[in-house]
Amino acid sequence: MALKARRALASQVRQRLRILISTGIYPPGSRLPNEGELAEALGVSRTTLREALQGLAEEGLILRRHGHGTFVNQYPQQLTTSFDRNFSIGDLIRAGGHRSTTRDIVIQTRPAQSYVATRLSLLPEDEVLVIERVFLADQRPVAFSVDCLPAILLAEANYELTDLYGDSLHAFLAQRLGLTVHHGIAQLRPLLAESWLAQKLDLSSGTPLLYLEQVDYTLEQRPVLFSQAYHVADALEFIVYRRGPGER
Amino acid sequence: MALKARRALASQVRQRLRILISTGIYPPGSRLPNEGELAEALGVSRTTLREALQGLAEEGLILRRHGHGTFVNQYPQQLTTSFDRNFSIGDLIRAGGHRSTTRDIVIQTRPAQSYVATRLSLLPEDEVLVIERVFLADQRPVAFSVDCLPAILLAEANYELTDLYGDSLHAFLAQRLGLTVHHGIAQLRPLLAESWLAQKLDLSSGTPLLYLEQVDYTLEQRPVLFSQAYHVADALEFIVYRRGPGER
DNA sequence: AAGTGGTCTAGACCACGGC
């Protein structure tokens, strides 16, 4: 416990406050001690405490009122999965309280189609590793996804095919290739299931699906993953936390 | 210019830096002066400068690398509309470069349906003001929306019906009722246009639509607006910037 | 080893809300 966990201080304080609130030390509706006292009680500076409080306020766990005090929210919102976070389909399924598995996996290398090459900043003759699979929530098919990785990223890496079976490609990118996904840009569209797709998902043709097309980037704005996913609507919840417009 | 614009300092610095970058003082790819120098040059503390830099990094305008420096991003992402921001449909249309108008407006007060009452924390017998309308982008219908406002909010306010015609209810809430929408929680679902809806939007029945259901809250977590919107998919773009998972 | 961004502190002053 010597080093590490640096900037964690504010996060630690945040966690400690969460506990103090959930255990009823600070019950819903009550007012917290003022910032000075609270900072001293927790053994951190007021600045650090404030960062923790700000985080809790954004979570909706507390309410802050200038000149009045900081209060524990009586009606906290709880979002299991907010879509502005880059979760995998597996996470989405688990957030709904189901068990996530996959089937019908196809892994192959092939030349990038033109629209894929464009999104990944590749040349048309470049190859991509394509991973197709069906996601199931408790045995029920709920999504079909196609992921494309530039083959050149894999050229010098050592990995096994089984590494690709895990439902988090982000983890694979980070652990095997040293590439951390910083953010993704996704586009949403409703779609009707064509027969080939309906068959994969055990649906009838014409069922409405939520189609998502996404490119993931590293911190350096390098595109590393192109994904297409077809989601069965009534099986997965798509919830978005939308901040009001304006300057932070 | 005496008072006001308090916490604006970091925002002001941010804006000044944007200008320094866009005018080519700090061209794309170049490294900015270190934080100490930059802070002194701009006449603010390093803390304040860092807050500004952090904002610019989140915007994607600059890249920060520990132990290396801060760089102007060569390939800045520019999202006209990111869905994690609480824009109105009118904004969405204008972001696509079209002219936004509305038609078929219906405004009436009626008892809240049970699912509406639940979402707005109202009692079943409470009344809501309902605003229905069709949005057009350059004459073409692209969305149908139903907004519900608790009637009690309007009881003591003075306003005219025409205030409700503007395409930003958020602006109405802020200016007439003193209620600022802090965030909304939205749920997305694909849907097939039923005949009544298809007729309103000049579509054929069974066309896939993107359905959005949203509750807007004030900073104090008070629900003030419930909205349902049916979007024509190929007319509007739904783009989401998804940050990588993890603690803030 | 030198230079950079990352974290944390203590303290000052300001603006808002209620008494």
Added chain:
DNA sequence: CCGTGGTCTAGACCACTTT
């Protein structure tokens, strides 16, 4: 008026990256 949260500062020390 007082107490609260909101903003800003100067400075210390740490950790990462390159030379």
